[in-house]
Amino acid sequence: MKKNIYFFSDVHFGLHEDKTEKIKEAHLLDFLNHVKKNGSELFILGDLFDFWFEYEHVIPRGYEKVLSKLNELVEGGIKVHYILGNHDFWMRDYFQKDLGIKVYREPIEINRGGKKIFLHHGDGLALNDLGYKLLKIVFRSKFTIWLFSLLHPDFAARLGKYFSRSSRNHTSTKNYGEADGMLQFAKKKISSGVDFVLMGHRHNSLNHKFLNGTYINLGDWITERTFAVFNGKNFQLKKWK
Numbered sequence: 001m002k003k004n005i006y007f008f009s010d011v012h013f014g015l016h017e018d019k020t021e022k023i024k025e026a027h028l029l030d031f032l033n034h035v036k037k038n039g040s041e042l043f044i045l046g047d048l049f050d051f052w053f054e055y056e057h058v059i060p061r062g063y064e065k066v067l068s069k070l071n072e073l074v075e076g077g078i079k080v081h082y083i084l085g086n087h088d089f090w091m092r093d094y095f096q097k098d099l100g101i102k103v104y105r106e107p108i109e110i111n112r113g114g115k116k117i118f119l120h121h122g123d124g125l126a127l128n129d130l131g132y133k134l135l136k137i138v139f140r141s142k143f144t145i146w147l148f149s150l151l152h153p154d155f156a157a158r159l160g161k162y163f164s165r166s167s168r169n170h171t172s173t174k175n176y177g178e179a180d181g182m183l184q185f186a187k188k189k190i191s192s193g194v195d196f197v198l199m200g201h202r203h204n205s206l207n208h209k210f211l212n213g214t215y216i217n218l219g220d221w222i223t224e225r226t227f228a229v230f231n232g233k234n235f236q237l238k239k240w241k
Contacts, residue, residue: 002038002039004039004040004230004231005039005041005043005229005230006041006228006229007218007230008031008045008218009044009045009199009201009219010046010220010221011024011028011220012048012221013063013066014051014060014062014063015222025065027221027225027240029066032066032070035073035078036073040078041078041079041080041112042073042078043080043081043198045119045121045198046083046084046088047086047087047121048085049087051157053156053157054091060157071098071099071101075100079102080099081103082095082102083119084103084104105140107119113233116196117198118194118196118197118198119198122200122202123201125199182202183208186210186215189213191212196214197213197215197216198228198235202217203222203223205217205218205226206219216228218237225240226238227240
C-alpha cells in the first residue's frame with residue numbers, strides 16, 4: 001500500500017519565456033508521475049502559477065498538461081490538496097469541481113501518522129509588512145474579484161502578470177532568515193505542540209530542527225526543484241533530478 005505523502009510549492013508557471021516554461025513543465029510532470037506511482041496524497045502549498053484568474057467560462061491557457069496530470073492523480077485515488085498562495089488565490093471552483101482537488105484559502109493543520117503537521121504558504125508572515133497585509137485583504141475581497149472579472153480576459157491576464165511581478169519584487173526585498181517572521185511563526189507553532197511546520201513562499205529550501213519539531217521550507221521549482229516527502233513517521237526534503 002502506498003503511504004508516502006508529497007509536498008511542493010512555488011512553481012510559478014507563466015513566469016518565464018516559453019522554452020524555460022516547457023523545461024519546468026517537463027520536470028514537474030515527471031515528478032507527478034513519481035507521485036502517482038509512490039504516493040497516497042499530494043499537497044501543493046501555493047503559487048503553482050505566477051498569475052491565475054478564473055472567469056465563469058474561461059480558464060487560463062497554457063497549463064493543460066499539468067492540470068490534466070493532477071486530475072489523473074485524483075482519478076487514480078490520490079488525494080490532491082491545494083493551499084492557495086499570494087499569486088494564485090483568485091480561484092473559483094474549477095479545481096474542486098472539474099479536477100477533484102480540494103482547495104484551502106487559509107493555512108491548515110493535518111494529522112498523519114500521529115504527527116501534527118501545519119501547512120501554510122508563508123505569505124504575510126514577514127515582520128513589519130503592513131502594506132502587504134492590507135493588499136492581501138483588498139485582493140481577496142469579493143468586490144475586488146468581481147470588478148476584475150468585468151475586464152476582458154486578455155487585458156486581465158496582462159494586468160494580472162503586472163501585479164504578480166510587483167508582488168514578487170516586493171517579496172524579494174524581505175528577509176526571511178532567523179530574525180524574520182516565518183521562522184518565528186514556525187517556532188511558536190512547534191512550541192504549541194505541532195510536530196512539523198511546512199511553508200513555501202521564500203524560494204529558499206530549509207530543513208530546520210527545533211527541540212520538539214521541524215520547520216521545512218519547500219523552496220521552489222524555479223531554481224531548486226525541491227519537495228518534501230513524509231513516509232508516515234518522518235520528513236525528507238529532496239531535490240528532483
